[in-house]
Amino acid sequence: MSERTVAPFGRRAARVLDRRRCGSYVVLRCADPEGPRPQGGQFYMLTAAERWGGGAGERPFLPRAFSVLRARTGPGGTELEFLLEDVGPGTKRLCELGPGDELLLLGPLGAGFEPPAAGRRPLLVGGGVGIAPLAIWQDELGAATPALLGFRDAARAKGAALLHAAVVATDDGSIGHHGLVTELLEAELDSSPAAVVYTCGPPPMLEAVRALCAERSTEAQLALESGMACGFGACFGCVVPTRTGLVRLCIEGPVIDASRLETAIVAGAGH
Amino acid sequence: MALMEPVDLCGIELAHPVINASGTFDAIAARRAFGDALAEQFPFAAFVSKTVTLAPREGNPPPRLWELAAGMINSIGLPNKGLERYLSEDLPELTGLLPVPLVVNVMGFSIDEVAQLVSAFAEREEVAALELNVSCPNVETGLMMGAEPGEVSALLERVRPLTAKPLIVKLTPNATDVAAVARAAEDAGASAISLINTIRGMALDPRSGEPWLGGVTGGISGPAVRAAALAQVYSVSRAVKIPIVGMGGIQSGQNALDLLRSGATVVAVGTESFRDPAAGALVARELAGLAANSDVSFLT
Ligand SMILES: Cc1cc2nc3c(=O)[nH]c(=O)nc-3n(C[C@H](O)[C@H](O)[C@H](O)COP(=O)(O)OP(=O)(O)OC[C@H]3O[C@@H](n4cnc5c(N)ncnc54)[C@H](O)[C@@H]3O)c2cc1C
Ligand SMILES: Cc1cc2nc3c(=O)[nH]c(=O)nc-3n(C[C@H](O)[C@H](O)[C@H](O)COP(=O)(O)O)c2cc1C
Ligand code: FES
Numbered sequence: 001m002s003e004r005t006v007a008p009f010g011r012r013a014a015r016v017l018d019r020r021r022c023g024s025y026v027v028l029r030c031a032d033p034e035g036p037r038p039q040g041g042q043f044y045m046l047t048a049a050e051r052w053g054g055g056a057g058e059r060p061f062l063p064r065a066f067s068v069l070r071a072r073t074g075p076g077g078t079e080l081e082f083l084l085e086d087v088g089p090g091t092k093r094l095c096e097l098g099p100g101d102e103l104l105l106l107g108p109l110g111a112g113f114e115p116p117a118a119g120r121r122p123l124l125v126g127g128g129v130g131i132a133p134l135a136i137w138q139d140e141l142g143a144a145t146p147a148l149l150g151f152r153d154a155a156r157a158k159g160a161a162l163l164h165a166a167v168v169a170t171d172d173g174s175i176g177h178h179g180l181v182t183e184l185l186e187a188e189l190d191s192s193p194a195a196v197v198y199t200c201g202p203p204p205m206l207e208a209v210r211a212l213c214a215e216r217s218t219e220a221q222l223a224l225e226s227g228m229a230c231g232f233g234a235c236f237g238c239v240v241p242t243r244t245g246l247v248r249l250c251i252e253g254p255v256i257d258a259s260r261l262e263t264a265i266v267a268g269a270g271h
Numbered sequence: 272m273a274l275m276e277p278v279d280l281c282g283i284e285l286a287h288p289v290i291n292a293s294g295t296f297d298a299i300a301a302r303r304a305f306g307d308a309l310a311e312q313f314p315f316a317a318f319v320s321k322t323v324t325l326a327p328r329e330g331n332p333p334p335r336l337w338e339l340a341a342g343m344i345n346s347i348g349l350p351n352k353g354l355e356r357y358l359s360e361d362l363p364e365l366t367g368l369l370p371v372p373l374v375v376n377v378m379g380f381s382i383d384e385v386a387q388l389v390s391a392f393a394e395r396e397e398v399a400a401l402e403l404n405v406s407c408p409n410v411e412t413g414l415m416m417g418a419e420p421g422e423v424s425a426l427l428e429r430v431r432p433l434t435a436k437p438l439i440v441k442l443t444p445n446a447t448d449v450a451a452v453a454r455a456a457e458d459a460g461a462s463a464i465s466l467i468n469t470i471r472g473m474a475l476d477p478r479s480g481e482p483w484l485g486g487v488t489g490g491i492s493g494p495a496v497r498a499a500a501l502a503q504v505y506s507v508s509r510a511v512k513i514p515i516v517g518m519g520g521i522q523s524g525q526n527a528l529d530l531l532r533s534g535a536t537v538v539a540v541g542t543e544s545f546r547d548p549a550a551g552a553l554v555a556r557e558l559a560g561l562a563a564n565s566d567v568s569f570l571t
Contacts, residue, residue, distance in 0.1 A: 006306035010314075010549030047546065053341070061493065062338055063546055106548065109304055227336045229343060230545035233300025236321075236347045237336035246329055246350070251300050267485065268334025 004111050005036050007232075011063075011106040013049060017079065019098050023158025025129060026084045026095045027069065030103055033077030038068045040137035041112030041223055041255040045231040046082070048093050049102035060090035065228045067133040067200070067254070068108065069162065080105075083162065085129040109231045110254050113137050113221055116196040120219065124148070124163070125185050125209055127201025128156060133223050133255075135162045137198055148188065150181025150205060182208045189216055197258075199223070206264035213258055220258035224249055226266045240266045275559045278316070280514055280537050281437035281462040283372050283399045285316035289527065289555040292518045292541030293376040293402060293441070294321040294347065295492075299361060301548060302368055310370050314551030318365070319374040319539065320357075322404045325384050327353035332485035337474040342493025342520065342542060344472045346486030349378065354391055362397060372399035374439065380410045382429050393434035400436055406443035406468045417468075418446040420455035427459030437462035439516060442507075444470050444496075449503050450510035457511040464507055465516035465539065467500045493542040494520040501533055508534020522550070524557020528565070531558075 018029040038044075045063035047053075053061040070081040086095045097103065113133070116122045124134040124147040131149055138145050147166040151157040154174035160166040168176030169184055177184055182205070189195060193216065199209045200223035213220040229235040231250045239246035240253070242260045247253075249266075258264075275287040291314075298318055301309050330350025337344040352360065357375075365373055375398050379385035385403065392398045405417030405426065416422045423440065431438065440456040442449055444467040453464045469490020474483045482488075500519025508515055517535025520542070521527050527538045543550040 004303070006308070007304055009305045009308040009312045010552075011547045053546070059338055059340055061341060061546075062343065104547075227334055229336050229338075229345075229542075230548075232304040232548055233297045234295055234548070235336070235345065235545055236294075236297075236330060236350055237345060239330070239333050239335065239350075241333075246333070248300070251303060267332065268336075268483070 002039070002114060005039050005042065005108050007107050007109055008035065011045070011047070011104045014080070014103045014105050016097050016099055016101045016103060022083070022162065024085065024155045025159050026086070027081055027162075028084060028094065028097060029079060029081045031076065032080050032105065035078045035080070036108065037073050037078055038071050038080070038108035038136070039112035040140050041067070041133045042108035042110050043067045043231070043254060044080070044082070044105045044107030044109065045228070046094060047104040048097060049104050052093060058089060060093060062229050063104075063106065063231070064090040064094070065225075065231055065250075067223065069132040069135050070139060071136060083129055083132040083159070106231060110250055111252065113198055113223075113255050115141070120194055120196045121192060123188060123195040123197050125181060125197055125199040125201075126150070127181055127205040128152065129159070130201030130205075130223070131159055131162060133200050134198060138163050146188070148181050148184045150201070180208070181205065182212055185209060185212060189218060193218065196221070203265050203269055210258050210261060210264045221255050222258055222261065222264055223255045224253055224264060224266060226269045275555060278537060280317070280516070281400065281439075283317065283437065285372070285537065287316045287555045287559065288531065288537045289315060289551050289558065290317040290374075290516070290537055290539050291315045291319050291544065291551060292539040293319045293404065295541040296544050296548070297321060298369060299364055305548070310368055312549065312552065313370050314549050315371060315540075316555070317372045317374055317399065318369050319402060320376050321351060322349050322376045322378045323351050323354060323357045323388065324349060324378055325354050325387060327351065327356065334483060334485055337483050337489065339491070339493070339495055342491060342495035344474055344484065344489040344491050345469070346484040346489035348486055354388060358391065362395070366397045373397060374400045374402050376402040376404050376441070378404040378407055380407060382409065382411070382426050385426060386430050386433060389430045389433045393436065398436065400439055400462070401434070402439040402441050402465060403430070404441050404468070406441070406445070415443065415446070417443040417452060420451045423452050424455045424459045427456055427461055431460035439463040439465050441465040441468060443468045444499060444503055450506045453507040454510045457513050461513060463514045463516060464511060465518065466507060467496065467503050467519045470496050470499060492520070494522060496520050497526060501529055504530055504535050505533040521554060524554055524561050527554050527558045528561050
């Protein structure tokens with residue numbers, strides 16, 4: 001296993017450089033001058049510096065977990081991008097941020113994706129906002145790495161532009177293949193079985209990908225989600241079931257090898 | 272930093288009065304997340320372990336967390352490796368990495384179990400003190416150990432002779448008369464009292480209307496419990512002479528100062544560490560600043 005990149009201790013301020021819409025999603029770019037370059041599949045705990053907790057008696061109180069979408073290192077240090085979908089009070093507040101606003105972040109955290117063994121062809125399979133960790137992973141593996149992405153509708157499918165040459169499926173058939181991304185995956189595995197599947201998305205999609213890969217003995221690495229309070233192994237709140245019992249996703253994952261899982265369904269996760 | 276005066280907690284010298292609350296910081300996991308920076312910038316003056324039980328526990332089924340406007344409810348269910356693996360795996364690892372004294376928090380489901388746990392650590396010089404988590408039922412009497420003065424007396428009378436180490440009794444706030452329980456603990460030989468543990472609470476899944484948490488009910492922590500913590504520390508400090516470790520919703524130096532002024536000798540930061548792992552160090556720094564500018568002496 002490759003060494004994980006460790007996070008600086010304590011949360012730090014990061015300035016938002018840019019906010020842009022991408023269909024239904026928001027992409028936030030921020031400066032993390034002192035931070036290390038994260039690995040694909042690692043995540044950060046994010047908090048808006050202002051109006052987060054303690055304000056008007058409303059949630060959010062805890063930080064929220066986000067996969068890194070893309071990272072660049074330049075003369076000014078590290079720049080990070082996050083892909084956000086507004087599904088509740090925390091993501092809503094983060095989606096409101098604009099250039100000059102401040103984030104508090106902790107990370108990079110967790111264990112990311114492992115590179116494919118020699119002779120194995122990587123294949124990216126994503127759904128919805130779950131495409132985020134696949135973008136940075138495609139940057140690392142090479143732009144030619146094929147990506148199959150599923151979305152609910154055309155507005156969300158705009159997110160496909162964040163990866164190179166993605167093949168798209170939509171639930172409503174408004175763009176690309178009319179149906180599930182797992183149908184595309186099945187066809188792909190039929191034509192080239194020696195693949196390693198890297199996947200992230202909503203729990204039912206992940207579970208379908210896991211089951212399909214298990215059936216065909218195809219290697220798969222799943223980036224899972226679960227409710228997190230801390231992100232660094234302190235609260236034991238983020239556990240997911242594995243063959244060897246409940247494990248803390250923030251420390252053992254978020255990327256978990258499919259061979260460790262009986263199911264990709266995590267209680268309380270998803271919207 | 273010169274402002275941080277050392278504090279004595281039952282003979283253990285602490286560099287400053289801020290430690291962690293049990294179960295809210297895992298030094299071994301944090302070492303994986305932050306590498307050597309953890310030890311270099313260790314945020315607490317002592318490290319308190321998560322509760323260790325005799326047998327391994329898987330903990331409660333997920334979901335285990337529910338967020339509140341000012342805090343959270345957890346139903347973690349005390350997952351841990353059990354005594355044997357704690358001794359063989361965690362204790363050596365902690366000894367290698369901690370720059371501060373180690374307090375081991377233990378819980379048993381009967382007086383016998385607590386006695387076995389206390390005995391197991393009695394001669395371990397890596398362990399500075401034991402904290403007894405009594406927020407659980409005694410399976411022999413069916414009574415909450417920490418909710419009845421009689422239960423706590425019986426427990427302390429049995430385990431006090433087993434070790435010379437300080438025994439810190441961590442009280443549950445879910446008791447009718449917490450001060451009476453604290454007094455019983457002091458009379459039976461407790462070295463210090465810590466409080467508050469979480470307050471029982473519950474949340475419903477907004478969609479199904481069923482309990483959200485896998486453990487059905489859970490414990491409330493964070494700013495939501497701060498005022499309750501203040502009241503309980505205040506009343507216990509008037510009932511006992513032994514030192515008090517005060518905790519519950521501390522987010523700032525001012526919050527810590529309030530608990531110290533109400534009678535605590537040391538304070539512990541819990542939930543706030545989830546928002547920022549360095550919270551303990553920030554609280555200690557703010558507290559030192561307040562102490563420097565305050566005419567009230569609180570570091571006893
Ligand atoms: C490792 C990891 C990586 C992630 N990466 C991304 C990413 O790249 N982009 C992205 O958009 N999202 C990502 N997520 C998901 C993101 O963290 C959540 O969408 C976010 O936390 C939701 O917060 P919220 O306040 O907006 O909504 P919330 O209301 O907190 O969350 C929505 C869901 O949480 C549950 N819920 C409702 N009320 C409560 C409550 N009071 N307490 C607890 N739970 C409640 C319900 O199931 C609800 O539907 C990631 C999650 C993880 C764990
Ligand atoms: C997620 C979580 C896990 C906890 N686990 C333990 C535990 O294992 N043993 C224990 O004695 N107290 C445990 N506690 C209680 C805390 O130590 C503390 O008493 C309480 O949270 C109040 O402090 P706070 O408001 O600063 O969090 C836990 C609290 C939380 C939030
Ligand atoms: S989120 Fe706290 S242990 Fe994983």
